Amino acid sequence: MPPNRGFQWQPVSGGRHAFDMAARRAESGLIVNALCGVEVSSDELQQIAPEVDWIREKTCMECWEILKFRQQ
């Protein structure tokens, strides 16, 4: 199983962050953390992000580094 399996990138306000699947499946109304520790409401995370957000929001380099490290 690839080590990065179970993570998903999602644009939220403030950037594209990587979230694990537990966060993706969190109940409504909870606060969940991206890999870098940024807090996002589960409701925002589970929305289907508008396509423009994928373009507009910058990739979070902290999440990126964490995933890269985990893949080594």
Ligand SMILES: [Zn+2]
């Ligand atoms: Zn992040």
